[in-house]
Amino acid sequence: MSTNGKPKFAMYWAASCGGCEIAVLNIHEKILDVDANFEVVFWPVAMDAKYKDVEAMEDGSILLTLFNGAIRNDENEHIAKLLRRKSKLLVAFGSCANEGCMPALANLSSVKDMVDTAFTTITTDNPQNIRPNTSYTVPEGELYIPTLYPVVRTLDQVVPVDYYMPGCPPESHQIAAVIDLVIQVLQGKAELPPAGSVIGAGGSTVCDECPRTRNEKKIKKFERIQNIMIDPELCILEQGVLCSGPATRSGCDAPCPKAGSPCIGCYGPAEGAEDYGSRLMTAVASVIDSNDPAEIERIFEGIPDPAGQFYRFNLAGSLLRFSKSAWKE
Amino acid sequence: MTEKIGVYVCHCGTNIAGIVDVEDVAKWAAEKLQRRGVVIARDYKFMCSSLGQELIEKDIKELGLTRVVVAACSPHLHEKTFRNACKNAGLNPYLCELVSIREQVSWVHTDKVVATEKSKAIVSGGVERVIWHEPLEPLRVPIHPATLVVGGGIAGIQAALEIADAGYHVYMVEREPSIGGHMAQFDKTFPTLDCSACILTPKMVDVGNHPNITLLTWAEVTNVDGYVGNFQATIRQKARCVNTELCTGCGICWEKCPKKVIDDVFEAGLGKRKAIYTPFPQAVPRYPVLDKANCTYFLKGTCKACEKFCPTGAIDFTQQDEFLQIDVGQIILATGWDLFDVRRMPQYGYGRLANVFTSLEFERLSNASGPTGGKIVLRDGVTPPASVAIVHCVGSRDKNYNPYCSSICCMQSLKFAHLVHERTGAEVYNCYIDIRTPSKGYEEFYQRLLEEGTHFIRGKVAEVTNAYRTPEEEGKLIVQVEDTLIGKQRRIPVDMVILSAGLEPRHDAKEVGRLFGISCSADGWYIERHPKLDPVATMTDGVYIAGVVQGPKDIPASVAQGAAAAARALGKIQQKEVAMEPIRATINEDKCSGCRMCNTLCPFNAILFHEDKMVSEVNPALCQGCGTCVAACPAGAISGTGFSNEQILAQLDGLLLLNIKRLEEIPA
Amino acid sequence: MSEQTDINKPFEPVIIGFTCNWCSYRAADMAGTARMKYSPNIRLIRLMCSGRLDPTFVLKAFAGGADGVMITGCHPGDCHYVEQNYKALRRFIILKKTLQQFGIEAGRIKLLWASAAEGAFFTEEVNKFVEQVRALGPLQWPTSGGGLEKMFAVPEHMLVKEVTV
Numbered sequence A: 001m002s003t004n005g006k007p008k009f010a011m012y013w014a015a016s017c018g019g020c021e022i023a024v025l026n027i028h029e030k031i032l033d034v035d036a037n038f039e040v041v042f043w044p045v046a047m048d049a050k051y052k053d054v055e056a057m058e059d060g061s062i063l064l065t066l067f068n069g070a071i072r073n074d075e076n077e078h079i080a081k082l083l084r085r086k087s088k089l090l091v092a093f094g095s096c097a098n099e100g101c102m103p104a105l106a107n108l109s110s111v112k113d114m115v116d117t118a119f120t121t122i123t124t125d126n127p128q129n130i131r132p133n134t135s136y137t138v139p140e141g142e143l144y145i146p147t148l149y150p151v152v153r154t155l156d157q158v159v160p161v162d163y164y165m166p167g168c169p170p171e172s173h174q175i176a177a178v179i180d181l182v183i184q185v186l187q188g189k190a191e192l193p194p195a196g197s198v199i200g201a202g203g204s205t206v207c208d209e210c211p212r213t214r215n216e217k218k219i220k221k222f223e224r225i226q227n228i229m230i231d232p233e234l235c236i237l238e239q240g241v242l243c244s245g246p247a248t249r250s251g252c253d254a255p256c257p258k259a260g261s262p263c264i265g266c267y268g269p270a271e272g273a274e275d276y277g278s279r280l281m282t283a284v285a286s287v288i289d290s291n292d293p294a295e296i297e298r299i300f301e302g303i304p305d306p307a308g309q310f311y312r313f314n315l316a317g318s319l320l321r322f323s324k325s326a327w328k329e
Numbered sequence B: 001m002t003e004k005i006g007v008y009v010c011h012c013g014t015n016i017a018g019i020v021d022v023e024d025v026a027k028w029a030a031e032k033l034q035r036r037g038v039v040i041a042r043d044y045k046f047m048c049s050s051l052g053q054e055l056i057e058k059d060i061k062e063l064g065l066t067r068v069v070v071a072a073c074s075p076h077l078h079e080k081t082f083r084n085a086c087k088n089a090g091l092n093p094y095l096c097e098l099v100s101i102r103e104q105v106s107w108v109h110t111d112k113v114v115a116t117e118k119s120k121a122i123v124s125g126g127v128e129r130v131i132w133h134e135p136l137e138p139l140r141v142p143i144h145p146a147t148l149v150v151g152g153g154i155a156g157i158q159a160a161l162e163i164a165d166a167g168y169h170v171y172m173v174e175r176e177p178s179i180g181g182h183m184a185q186f187d188k189t190f191p192t193l194d195c196s197a198c199i200l201t202p203k204m205v206d207v208g209n210h211p212n213i214t215l216l217t218w219a220e221v222t223n224v225d226g227y228v229g230n231f232q233a234t235i236r237q238k239a240r241c242v243n244t245e246l247c248t249g250c251g252i253c254w255e256k257c258p259k260k261v262i263d264d265v266f267e268a269g270l271g272k273r274k275a276i277y278t279p280f281p282q283a284v285p286r287y288p289v290l291d292k293a294n295c296t297y298f299l300k301g302t303c304k305a306c307e308k309f310c311p312t313g314a315i316d317f318t319q320q321d322e323f324l325q326i327d328v329g330q331i332i333l334a335t336g337w338d339l340f341d342v343r344r345m346p347q348y349g350y351g352r353l354a355n356v357f358t359s360l361e362f363e364r365l366s367n368a369s370g371p372t373g374g375k376i377v378l379r380d381g382v383t384p385p386a387s388v389a390i391v392h393c394v395g396s397r398d399k400n401y402n403p404y405c406s407s408i409c410c411m412q413s414l415k416f417a418h419l420v421h422e423r424t425g426a427e428v429y430n431c432y433i434d435i436r437t438p439s440k441g442y443e444e445f446y447q448r449l450l451e452e453g454t455h456f457i458r459g460k461v462a463e464v465t466n467a468y469r470t471p472e473e474e475g476k477l478i479v480q481v482e483d484t485l486i487g488k489q490r491r492i493p494v495d496m497v498i499l500s501a502g503l504e505p506r507h508d509a510k511e512v513g514r515l516f517g518i519s520c521s522a523d524g525w526y527i528e529r530h531p532k533l534d535p536v537a538t539m540t541d542g543v544y545i546a547g548v549v550q551g552p553k554d555i556p557a558s559v560a561q562g563a564a565a566a567a568r569a570l571g572k573i574q575q576k577e578v579a580m581e582p583i584r585a586t587i588n589e590d591k592c593s594g595c596r597m598c599n600t601l602c603p604f605n606a607i608l609f610h611e612d613k614m615v616s617e618v619n620p621a622l623c624q625g626c627g628t629c630v631a632a633c634p635a636g637a638i639s640g641t642g643f644s645n646e647q648i649l650a651q652l653d654g655l656l657l658l659n660i661k662r663l664e665e666i667p668a
Numbered sequence C: 001m002s003e004q005t006d007i008n009k010p011f012e013p014v015i016i017g018f019t020c021n022w023c024s025y026r027a028a029d030m031a032g033t034a035r036m037k038y039s040p041n042i043r044l045i046r047l048m049c050s051g052r053l054d055p056t057f058v059l060k061a062f063a064g065g066a067d068g069v070m071i072t073g074c075h076p077g078d079c080h081y082v083e084q085n086y087k088a089l090r091r092f093i094i095l096k097k098t099l100q101q102f103g104i105e106a107g108r109i110k111l112l113w114a115s116a117a118e119g120a121f122f123t124e125e126v127n128k129f130v131e132q133v134r135a136l137g138p139l140q141w142p143t144s145g146g147g148l149e150k151m152f153a154v155p156e157h158m159l160v161k162e163v164t165v
Helices: A019-025 A028-037 A051-056 A074-086 A094-099 A102-108 A111-119 A172-186 A276-286 A293-300 A306-310 B022-032 B050-063 B075-088 B102-106 B112-131 B154-165 B181-185 B196-209 B252-256 B296-300 B305-309 B359-366 B409-424 B442-452 B509-516 B555-575 B628-632 B645-655 B658-665 C024-033 C055-063 C084-101 C119-136 C147-151
Strands: A008-013 A039-042 A062-068 A071-073 A087-093 A135-138 A141-144 A148-153 A163-165 B005-010 B038-044 B067-072 B096-100 B139-142 B147-150 B170-174 B213-217 B219-227 B230-237 B260-263 B271-274 B322-328 B330-333 B337-339 B356-358 B387-394 B427-432 B455-458 B461-465 B477-483 B488-494 B496-501 B503-505 B543-545 B577-580 B585-587 B607-610 B615-618 B638-640 C015-020 C042-047 C068-073 C109-113
Touching: A008 A019, A008 A074, A019 A062, A019 A094, A019 A172, A028 A172, A039 A051, A051 A074, A062 A074, A062 A094, A071 A074, A074 A087, A074 A148, A087 A094, A094 A102, A094 A163, A102 A148, A102 A306, A111 A148, A148 C147, A163 A172, A276 A306, A276 B628, A276 C055, A276 C084, A293 C084, A306 C084, B005 B022, B005 B050, B005 B112, B022 B038, B022 B112, B038 B050, B050 B067, B050 B075, B067 B075, B067 B112, B075 B096, B075 C024, B096 B102, B096 B112, B102 B112, B102 C024, B112 B645, B112 B658, B112 C042, B147 B154, B147 B322, B154 B170, B154 B181, B154 B196, B154 B213, B154 B555, B170 B219, B170 B230, B181 B196, B181 B359, B196 B213, B219 B509, B230 B330, B252 B305, B330 B509, B330 B555, B356 B359, B359 B409, B359 B496, B387 B409, B387 B461, B387 B477, B387 B488, B409 B427, B409 B442, B409 B496, B427 B477, B427 B488, B455 B477, B477 B496, B543 B555, B555 B577, B585 B615, B628 B638, B628 C084, B645 B658, B645 C042, B645 C055, C015 C024, C015 C119, C024 C042, C024 C068, C024 C119, C042 C119, C055 C068, C055 C084, C068 C084, C068 C119, C084 C109, C109 C119
Parallel strands: A008 A039, A008 A062, A062 A087, A087 A163, B005 B038, B005 B067, B067 B096, B147 B170, B147 B330, B170 B213, B330 B543, B356 B496, B387 B427, B387 B496, B427 B455, C015 C042, C015 C068, C068 C109
Antiparallel strands: A071 A148, A135 A141, B139 B577, B219 B230, B230 B322, B260 B271, B337 B503, B461 B477, B477 B488, B585 B638, B607 B615
């Protein structure tokens, strides 16, 4: 119990963009419910606190921690383990923590290649071709900065996770719903779902929430969205633009297809699907309208980067998790 | 809750035990997979024997087994056996898995250590898979009592008569104007030398008159939908231009028809027919057919002699092709064969040298109702030959053409030799590779021919030529052959050469097969369900094959297969319903988002989309269990019994021994 | 999974083969009945149809330690279920392209059409594929055999610690 009697709340960002934090703040006045019902003890974006404060807390004393961001370096891992110890309920919040999201696309390259690229771009002023080191000697002693691991990991590949909230970011209406649920649980009016569940999401895929009309699927060509006028009523995939809606978990209320943009898959795989990319790949491939290998190859030239296309948000959480270049010397 | 799994490793005599250390495999399973649920692991000499099955039954009853894994032969052989054993002991038969360590291990690998290790992995895969098995019940569908027989040759006729005599309806579809097939072209049949037409035509008449047979000649099947017990076939009844309600078969129309056409179907090109014709006098049905491509009326707009003379006004030039839809429960394919095209062997001179004949041409020549009235004469139609060479194995047993033996040509060649002796007294030379006369009366027939004075030359004919070298050879056909028994090259001058050409599948067998959902082997014959034990069934339930479509054979064998297919069909009809394997897909309505990705994937139209609920659904009666939709669903909303994701991924896990690895990481 | 403990012993790849019940599985059976010999490196999984082939199976196989995966089915046009092998073909093409981006060489995955009568052909192709994968060397995907932990080893002194000033 905290000093003012309210249950403790924490939110942390590992390898992420800050969008999840903004999504939480986007619940607008509902943030007051958070303040009313919780004591926020650790939230780097919103308040000042030190790691040592967290280390000083009793184990299990934080009721709810929303952990967003992927595990890129050893600092991320350290805090993930720390917050796991200190929290009763650890939620993998947002696509980065769930499956890796954008940071996980780094798993298609080696760390060396990425660092080399970053430090030798045309706009980088690096005449001595320096690369960052993880340690540096100063008169006062050794300074260390976090070491980048060869591959990005999801939160649950590092610590056990209680609940998963997908989305990039999770939609604010879903965040509000989850906060409501937790408050109800605290008041004894509801029960928590079984440990390991996905919360703040639906039980089907985005097509369930998409209002567009759909017919039988046959794909003869893949279009890029800027090259065609999207019919506002018709299924985007049928118009040749690869919409990942059929393979993506519902719960976001399909804002992208409603706005004329194809779903890019940020809510992750449907319930029970082990590997997002293979579900999207198999569905799209099965409806290619050709039986001729040469023609099929030609049609697939419309997907020049299949690993990126099919695993945009879910590479670290996929079955293969990374490419050979990431781990082979 | 862990299952209680029994593992049984079969020796299969020395078939498996000779290469795989079966005792070690059983011991390994008992030890390493104990924490996965294996409570007992045995090895036994012959698991498929009644004693072997009793082992399983006893363990189920006494140890309360909930799953059974048998490591033995291919599931295609004994899956049913072990399933039945489980059923007898009160365990749902689908909770049993048979993994092959014989066809997949002991028969194909030589290293005993590696084979034993692989067998362990296979058992491990089976154990992991069986944990995910569920109790299932076969789906029962009613069988429509009517049968479709495609092909009106002797095999098809036999099948149709057997079924019709048993009291059930048959549709017979034949693409030619009359039934009878190739057998109607023959003169005599070996070895009895029965007149072919005399033994065939009574059966043909029976078919034509049978109240239970709807005979559709000059017709073809164009489409088949459905599945066993429930087929819908579309038949194109080609236009005869003759109204069969009015036609009496009197024959005036073809008598009066002025247009003669070379008959290259029935007469093998040796004789002529009219533009309106029946193929032969005993044709069933008697209704003629108008050959529009050669009819003067259709070509020039004149003549109409048939119409003028028809006493019942049965000629109808406006007649169009008609399409009929029929419902049947089962289909028998008996579409016969085509003759090997001897022009592919130009060294034999067919087409260039006048007096080289094919076997079918010779049949027509020797047939009393053929173009020469049964007189064996040269192409001039008059001169009888003084010497005849009969070439065996033309296009058969030949790497360059067909590697297989056509089965009937030796007997046929002997028959020809006999007919030539009988009717002409000519010298006859049979040039053979081997004399194949296996069936009843066949060897005796060969002896008879030896006694008749036929000259038998063991050698494959190299060439038939008219390039003479000596005065004796001038004007003759010279057969160049190595007589291997005396080790000399011979040039034999003869008047006539008969090429015993091989049997080949029909030129459109592949397309026809696809219509019915069956496949052809590399040689083009239809594939039977099992080459030794199930020659008339195919991989497609409800579709059977009979006669030469399954491979070259003689008339008694074709008749036997026709009767066998009929018996198979009758058995199903009498049971009134057929049990279908419960391998089916199901769509979870809650998970389905209605994306419709699956809708175009089912060739059996088993997936429906409900506009009102915006979800798709699988019709279990139409679903054939291929699993394509299960693999394609992006939401993972479709599951398949018998081959579910959990089962396959578990088997993969077990095959890679990842289950063992994981167990080793956990302290016991 | 695949062993390379002894430099002198050749690397023995582990291949997972998916066969379809009607054609290729029967081809494998036929190879067995005719006592044809092929490399023991392949372990077969029976599916009812090549159309059942879910890319997840292939990915799981590689992630689980397989060095190669062979997918077999009926010849185009001869599928027991009419045309489902074409769906397998379409999935195979994009899967192969995707796997290459992951660093899994095209030579590690193969699509083969074999009819029930082609036991000899099946045997030849299995042997060819095993040698093809052997030449590529072991894959040893880290998710399958303890390779993962090595990736995340950071020297103790370099781990982030709280700076107490």
